[in-house]
Amino acid sequence: MLLKFLGTGTSxxxxxxxSHHPVCLSDNPKDKRLRTSALVTTDSGKKILIDCGPDFRQQMLMNKEEQIDAVLITHEHNDHIIGLDDLRPLIFKNKASMTIYCNLRVANEIRERFPYAFIEQRYPGAPSFDLFEIDDKFRLFDEIDIIPIDIIHSEINILGFKFKNLAYITDASKIDEKEKEKLKNLDFFIINCLRKTEPHHSHFILPQVLELVEELKPKKTYLIHISHHLGFHDEVxxxxxxxxxxxxxxxxxxx
Structure with a gap:
């Protein structure tokens, strides 16, 4: 399987x-970050999108991607769901509603923000979504098991996702001990890291991430949901x- 980082930036x-911050003025392409999202390609070629933010259309075009078979949503903040309307070309091409997996609270938010996708008499150009509530491990395409990870983002519970021995977590500020058991000894640990210093109420910062890595002992860790305050890519x-x-x-x- 393959995971591609479509975006690695903060909101x-x-x-x-x-901004005239030096990182914002950098010429290094690795210092230019779209909003955080990822695309998982299964062994059979199915495409699973993790989060669909405001840069989704640009991300798909830049990466020459042409298909999404399912969407996993971590939580309802705009930088993670507001691009859902841009799934329309794929919905029209497939002549089928897009399947979206999320928790119940997020499903209700999607219905509120995109009501035109759920009404019985839809405008011909409107998207159509099929929402499925995540409450435990589930299987996609009769091929891949996905284990949800319950994460705390400030004062709300959001989801991370584990595929095989890879876990993808964004916007975390705390992970309970029970959920940490699912994250030990991974091959790949993908985790949010906002900046180096100054604790944040809703996101891990670098010292917290390094402490978590020491505790969970993954073979390799990749940092995402990065702000310009973390510093230049090459220097960090x-x-x-x-x-x-x-x-x-x-x-x-x-x-």
Whole structure:
């Protein structure tokens, strides 16, 4: 299987509009980050999208991707769901509703923000979504088991996802001990890391992530949901332990 990072930036992306921070002015493509999202390709070629933010259309075009077979949503914040309307071309091409997997709270938010996708008499150009509530491990395409990870993001519970021996977690500020058991000794641990210093109420920062890596002992860790305050990609890479790396837009990993 293959995971491609479609975006690795925080909710504002990098560069931030109007910012003159040195990282926002960087010419290094690895310092330019769209909003966080990923695409998993199964062994049979099925495409599973993780989160669908405001950069979804751009991400698909830049990566020459033409198909999504299912969508997993971690939570309802705009940088993770507001691009759902841009699934329309794929819905029209397949002549079928897009299947979306999320928790009940998120499903209700999607219905509120995209009511035109659920009414009986839809406008001909409107999308159509089939929402499936995640409450335990589930299987997609009779091929891949997906284990949800219950994560705390400030004061709400959101989802991470485990595929085989890879876990994908974004927007975490705490992980309970019970859920950590699902994350021990992974081959790949993908985790949010907002910045180096100044604790944040809803996101891990670098010292917290490194402590978590030491505890969970994954073989390799990739950091996502990165703000410009973390620093230049190339400089931060040199400061990290050998088994911890900054993800960047377009990076692919096999697992």
């Amino acid at each position: 504002q992306g990098i560069p931030v509009i109007g 890479e040199l400061e990290l332990p050998d088994n911890v790396h900054l993800a960047f837009d377009g990076l692919e990993i096999e697992f």
